[in-house]
Amino acid sequence: MSDIKKIAVFTSGGDAPGMNAAVRAVVRTASYHGLECYGIYRGYEGMINGRIRPLATRDVGNIIQRGGTILKTARSMRFMTAEGRQLAYENLKAAGIDAMVAIGGDGTFTGAHVFNQEYDIPIVGLPGTIDNDICGTDYTIGFDTAINTAIEAVDKIRDTADSHSRLFFVEVMGRHSGYIALHCGIGSGAGCIFLPEYDTPLDELVDVLKKANEQDKKFNMVIVAEGNASGNAMEIANRLNEKYDGYESKVTILGHMQRGGAPSCHDRVLASRLGYSAVVELLKGTRNMALGIVNDELCLTPFEEAISQTKQPKSSLLEMARILSI
Structure with a gap:
């Protein structure tokens, strides 16, 4: 995948503390590898509207401690249509985008999976949601x-x-x-x-x-x-x-x-690891995959598997909570 020259990153769905740390890691890792990095503002809706702007290393300075997302976020009904996704693709190609990093939850991964099936743009996803309900990772960005x-x-x-x-x-x-x-x-x-x-x-x-x-x-x-x-x-x-x-x-x-609020140290480290790994994996040829950390090791899960499986809290923890509350 040495033909990748420009990477875009966006946040989608509900915001989660640590998203900015992930964006920072993507931008600075891309810069280290000689790649151009672009930010897509307001998720899939911004992709359709062509809100794609260059991001340099200094643009992501002093954001690792900030909650929310500097790229903003939005839920897009238009991206659920074939016409909306075609507009998004045309804007990405016009900007010369070769690959993307999607940060969000189940809906974000679903959109990325459908888009990757229709258009030949490599995408990796980072689990950014406070709900911690994404398969393929022990913890999601923002949960802690x-x-x-x-x-x-x-x-x-x-x-x-x-x-x-x-x-x-x-x-x-x-x-x-x-x-x-x-x-x-x-x-x-x-x-x-x-x-x-x-x-x-x-x-x-x-x-x-x-x-x-x-x-x-x-x-x-x-x-x-x-x-x-x-x-x-x-x-x-x-x-x-x-x-x-x-x-x-x-x-x-x-x-x-x-x-809201400043992300915890755990979320900053998790987001940084995943953002860094996203760029490395794209350069290796990884596509249509969600990245996570399982047992402190990087884990790759196909989007289709990540969005089709349900991650539930362990009933044993609920039973433990009952016993300890007596």
């Missing part, structure tokens, strides 16, 4: 920062919960994935955790609360993923209040604060 942001907030809530002997429901992000809720629940010592992947009956929560009362535990913390099948935090709290007496419950929704 998100759970630390959530756990910091929960620790503060615990202080007031303890002072007033109250039951607190804390809703964290995760429409389809319970990784944030599970790790936050374990790290905060929550009494009960509600995940999209596993059904937790309301009666189980009541049993936990009864045991807590028997042991003179005056407060409890419940972590709920926003996409939990039994309802969100507010709905579960309302059902508990309607069905059972004696629980003064409060609900806190952490929301999009979990996506």
Whole structure:
């Protein structure tokens, strides 16, 4: 693949802390190998609109510590059409782009896979999502920062919960994935955790609360993923209040604060490793692959496999959380 001269990098879907570190690594590794690097602004939508600009090493200085993404991001309905993808391809060829690095989650990889099947542009993907739900990597870029942001907030809530002997429901992000809720629940010592992947009956929560009362535990913390099948935090709290007496419950929704903030050291290192490896792999001839880190080693997974398989939290960790909460 010595014919690669120009590489483009873009971020797509939901933003995640560490995306800027990945962009920085791509740009500087490309420069080291004598390649020109371009940034595509606002993901696939920007690709269709021709928002493709050169990126030099100095353009990515002082961004490794910044949250969000300097390339911005957007979800593109037009890229889901053949006409939209053709426009994107024409813009890439006009700019002389030979290969691309896509940073995002499942939707980003799906778009990259379809595009690679239709047009002859090598693409590698980096898993950038706080949900940690991408197969082929132990952790995704942004996950570590998100759970630390959530756990910091929960620790503060615990202080007031303890002072007033109250039951607190804390809703964290995760429409389809319970990784944030599970790790936050374990790290905060929550009494009960509600995940999209596993059904937790309301009666189980009541049993936990009864045991807590028997042991003179005056407060409890419940972590709920926003996409939990039994309802969100507010709905579960309302059902508990309607069905059972004696629980003064409060609900806190952490929301999009979990996506923001400076990336943790773990996310900066992970993003840097993956961004560097993306350029190296493209020069080796790798294409239509997602990059990840498994057991501290680089792992390559075909896009088709990464988007077709479901990565679920381990049920054994949920059971451990139940036991440790007693």
